[in-house]
Structure formats: structure tokens, C-alpha cells
């Protein structure tokens with residue numbers, strides 16, 4: 476695992492966007508795994524700026540979703556499909572057909588999860604998977620004690636994660652779904668390159684456990700230690716608990 480410490484979130488966004496651009500120059504139809512939440516926004520902004528400046532052609536890029544709420548229709552403004560359409564697809568000028576994700580409204584959720592793992596495999600696998608990290612060390616929505624070998628499946632959100640995400644639902648926790656579909660940790664580890672960005676002091680403990688702690692299900696992100704090509708990009712605040 477390589478750890479890169481950058482001065483701030485914007486520098487992390489620029490560094491990772493350039494890594495994505497380099498990948499797309501080598502492999503124009505690369506499959507990019509994307510995350511939602513606040514952390515990756517500087518990455519998406521920096522990548523869109525490169526596209527506008529003509530520094531990279533993303534017209535053949537493909538985008539894969541990491542996780543999705545169960546029960547929110549795709550057109551709901553807070554479904555991750557909608558969020559990623561706004562934050563990634565539209566700024567990059569990509570059409571909906573470039574996008575793949577699990578079906579959070581399927582009547583048979585288990586079958587939808589299996590179908591998504593199969594679709595990722597059939598698409599040739601994720602080339603670069605972006606990850607954020609929860610304050611409890613979660614990646615995707617693999618909360619602490621998720622199996623490190625898990626595949627895409629339905630998970631129940633912890634109360635803390637629902638509280639954290641209520642900010643996207645007018646601060647009303649009642650509106651936050653209880654369940655999500657998330658790529659499993661095993662699914663995430665199948666990607667060829669994992670890039671985790673963590674910014675802010677609130678992530679410092681989780682970053683220390685990820686990088687310096689034992690590989691353990693209590694800190695799902697520690698599974699990155701098992702991956703042959705994992706990059707953890709942290710700003711100085713998020714690096715503050717590293718020895």
C-alpha cells in the first residue's frame with residue numbers, strides 16, 4: 476500500500492484526477508469505479524476541469540457505481556445514481572449508457588446483487604476504484620465486521636451512518652433508507668487499482684487503523700493492505716494520527 480500525504484483536499488483531488496486521466500490516456504475505455512459522499516467531489520471537479528481544458532478524452536470511459544440505497548427510485552435526487560449523474564456523468568459529458576450500477580429497486584434484491592457482480596466481471600473488471608472512508612473505517616457500505624471476502628449484497632446501515640447521511644435528506648434521519656446494496660469488500664478488492672481519499676481530522680483515526688492497524692473486519696478499509704496496488708491519499712489533517 477502506498478500512502479501519499481497532500482496539503483489539502485484540492486491537492487488530493489488533483490492528484491487522483493491526474494491518475495485517472497493517465498489511465499484514460501492509456502486505456503480510453505477504462506472502467507472507473509466511483510464513490511459518493513463529500514470526499515470525492517474535488518476529484519470529480521478536477522477531472523471535469525481536465526476534460527474542459529482538452530487534457531484528456533473521457534468519451535469512451537465507463538463508470539461503475541460502488542453502492543446504492545435500496546428502495547429509492549433511480550430518479551430520486553438522493554439515489555446514488557442521480558447523485559453520480561449530476562456529479563460525474565454530466566460534468567464529464569457522458570451518456571447514461573456509460574454507467575452501470577446495482578438496481579436498488581429490484582423486487583429480488585439478492586438477484587440484483589449477483590447480477591451486478593456478474594456485470595462488473597463481464598465488463599472486464601474495474602480498472603480504478605475510488606473509495607472514501609467512513610469515520611468507522613467503512614468502505615462502500617461495508618460497515619465494521621463485514622466479511623473481508625464479501626461480494627455485492629444488501630446491508631443494513633448503522634444508526635451512525637444514517638445520522639451522518641441525514642444531511643443529504645434535509646437533516647431528517649427518517650428519510651434515510653435503512654438498507655443499501657454495496658459492492659462487497661471482496662468485490663472491491665477485485666479492482667486493478669484502489670485509490671482511497673480521506674480528508675479532514677474526523678477521518679484520522681480510521682486512516683491510522685487502515686494503514687497501520689491489523690487487517691481486521693472491525694476496520695473494513697484495512698483490507699486494502701491485502702491489495703497489490705492500493706493508494707491511500709490523505710490530507711495533513713487525516714494523516715495526523717499516523718505514526
Ligand code: F6R
Nearest residue numbers: 510511512513514607608609615
Ligand atoms: C459512498 C461510500 C461511503 C463514503 C463514506 C465517506 O459511496 O462509498 O463509503 O465514501 O461514507 O463519506 P464522506 O466522503 O461523505 O465522508
